[in-house]
Amino acid sequence: VFTDEEKDKLAETGTLGGIKEMKDTLTGNVCKCYVSFHESTNRIITMPVDAIKIPDYIYGKRLDDKQKQILASGGEVPINDIQRKNDTMLSGVAYVDPTIRDIAFKQSDKQLKVNDTILGAKITPEQKKILENHGMVFIENMRNPKTRQLFSDDVRFSNKSNNLLIGRNAREYKPVVENPKNDRKQETKQTARHVVSPRPQARKNSLSFS
Template identity: 40%
Template sequence: RIDWTTIEQQWGVKRETLEQSGALQSMLYNHKSPQLFTVTPQFGDEKFTLDARLSFKEQPDGSFTLAPHFIKNEPRLDVPFRGYEFSKEDKEQLLKTGNLGKVVELADPKTGEMKKCLVSVDRLTNEIEAMPVDKIFIKNHIGKTELSMKEIGILKDGGVVHGKEIELNNGRKFTSDLQYNADKRDVEFVRTQSLKQEQSGEKQQQQQRNSWVDADGNPKRITKWKDTRFNEQQIADYMAGKKIEMVNVTDKQGQPCTVFLQFNKEKQRPVTEYHYAENKKVVGVAEESKTQYAVNNQGKTNEATKNITDPLHKGQTAPKNEQQQAQQRKPKGPKV
């Protein structure tokens, strides 16, 4: 139901680009893309290049088209938003944290019906976003940390849960304030810096990312990747957009692999592909190696092997011998 041909002609956005970046999955669940993309709309004989977050919009005939969300200089807080006028305190709160922090009545853009909503500012585009309270779903846990019904109630009302001790699935622990963000449609860790400070930091990160390219958007010369040095032919291939093959490399868990490096025009930076010796075809990480790569390289947890201390091998999704079976069965916690 998505007209990819028209989308590419109208906006210069390809399906493959959204799939490879991981944005497509979010967009198929009626979310905006987590990151900005470059779109190239054409008005008359002139083509423009603009950055925008992307989402899908349903047409009257049931098909879907692309809806770009372009960057605004600042949130439009001086005009009514769906029938609600922001007070001085509201504006200060939105500029400080990005969240209004309370439930307000807003007019539904399609029906005009008044609905209770939470309001936030999109920190990438400065768009104002709202989420009806009756559509909000908050999980009862963040990572390994449980949320009480009282805490969930506070979050649904736009309030802040202060000083919550958090443990993520990867074992990382920290203390943070929590608040629901209507743009992300999820609970977030509350920022201590203002919205302007945060956006300034994002601009600095963008400038840092742009260190991979020159003023014309072409890849800059690099002579090595991590501990692997390139010869002149590899450097020339990289700058021409070709793949560089790096052999005899080990991943973070010491498993031997071949790494392919290539400059990605869409992301404006180099990207890597891991190829383990048994794989016959190099397409990112092969299907049979995805669990191994996720656990060994990305710190993720596989339920069937979560207590095993050894690095996983190719195709492994369960204990491979009696020793690992014993490790997996071993309960966690203090001995008694």
């Protein structure tokens, strides 16, 4: 049984944000679980708390004991200023997601953040502002990461995935226009599926945690 507050939380964020005692429909055993709502299949997904091992690092950022405890209890942990390979910065929150049986990461800041350098070339505050608004600028003395040779060219970041675009790709890029999402909520009958794991198992993380 879910309270109105718990149902609202699942509908808004997709996860319960905490731990709840749930009954395994197959074995009848009751255990503490992480709970999420899988919208595409309209299912409530549960996973025992001992089915996952909390990592020491997320995107190269070391987690302290307090952050690990928050994750273990079903909460969200802010991870800020993650350095990406394309010289942009990423910030968001990490949380346990029973749907993927792993730690998930959700970007909390939709605004693109550009580093002070692009491929080793220092950029001006004006260029940085243009790039963060997905505009195109000409940058001199960048270094090719493969050949290590210096070059100069037009640069911009795509507005959909924030990928770094250089030269012809930057000049011919057409920004992606998103369609407004339908936010109407529909009440439908839900089914539950319980993910069972006898003990924690280590596996390679799809988010490249290290």
